[in-house]
Amino acid sequence: MTTPPIMLFHRDFRGYSGGHGKVWDYFNHAIAAGWDARVYFTPQSLHDASNPWLAVPERVVDRYAPQTADALFIGGMDWLALNDDVALSGKPVFNLIQHVRHGDPQHPLYAFLMRPAHRICVSPQVANSISASGRVNGPVTVIEAALNLSQTAFAGARESVFIDGIKQPELARELAAVLRADGRKVVLFDQPIPRTQYLAAMAQARVAVTLPHPTEGFYLPGLEAMALGCATVVPDCVGNRAYLEPGNNALAPVLQCTALADAVRQLDDPMLHAQLLRAGTATAARFTLARERAAFQHLASLARGYTP
Numbered sequence: 001m002t003t004p005p006i007m008l009f010h011r012d013f014r015g016y017s018g019g020h021g022k023v024w025d026y027f028n029h030a031i032a033a034g035w036d037a038r039v040y041f042t043p044q045s046l047h048d049a050s051n052p053w054l055a056v057p058e059r060v061v062d063r064y065a066p067q068t069a070d071a072l073f074i075g076g077m078d079w080l081a082l083n084d085d086v087a088l089s090g091k092p093v094f095n096l097i098q099h100v101r102h103g104d105p106q107h108p109l110y111a112f113l114m115r116p117a118h119r120i121c122v123s124p125q126v127a128n129s130i131s132a133s134g135r136v137n138g139p140v141t142v143i144e145a146a147l148n149l150s151q152t153a154f155a156g157a158r159e160s161v162f163i164d165g166i167k168q169p170e171l172a173r174e175l176a177a178v179l180r181a182d183g184r185k186v187v188l189f190d191q192p193i194p195r196t197q198y199l200a201a202m203a204q205a206r207v208a209v210t211l212p213h214p215t216e217g218f219y220l221p222g223l224e225a226m227a228l229g230c231a232t233v234v235p236d237c238v239g240n241r242a243y244l245e246p247g248n249n250a251l252a253p254v255l256q257c258t259a260l261a262d263a264v265r266q267l268d269d270p271m272l273h274a275q276l277l278r279a280g281t282a283t284a285a286r287f288t289l290a291r292e293r294a295a296f297q298h299l300a301s302l303a304r305g306y307t308p
Contacts, residue, residue: 102126173190
């Protein structure tokens, strides 16, 4: 019986984030394709209920030994754990790039573009940002970020305005106060909470307002709101142009309280609300885990010259 090839992941897990969630998806994609996926956590990492790898303790290793793996999967600052000897050895290195900041010469991540790897970008905007640098060493593949809502209950009264203000807490609190003064029921999250609680609250909302940083690599919350049946308000943040169609599947006001409040009020119009729901649901249906998984499995098999 052939021993499955090892794909080794590296994580510095200080609390759940969308970035960690997407790496977790890729970890499971590798397992589904027949790889022996394993993960190393830095000593500072948390091993609490927010860490999805707690579900597979047998796949957590206590030492990062890239030389023993058949392929490596890294993201962000994980490069610091990988010395040049390993990176240049011909071993496949898959580098998941989840933000346009990788293409910013002022950002520390920019320096890693010179290191050889198969780069997976979560949106065309991310791919454009790194390709424009002229520094990328290795192929660039766009695999648009997929939704993972498998454990979410699609139920609720659909009465509230849900505000994701985790990345914009002051603006979110200002917006919540304005909307409450209108007499609206507002559910506000202005700090990280367990993902199941976050998605359950979103799934019960009539309108979801998700507030990104001005630039993002993809920004899943806006797409998650569409998938969960909310009329969605989400400002443009570069990466969400992969799915955002302003006025069709969401409203995209500027990142400012008055404009955001006005957008929520527009959704009192039942025809506009229904239009956004129809188009948003159709948009979200394109971003499936199966599609993401198949694209990664194809890339991984080509990179190694072997199909697990």
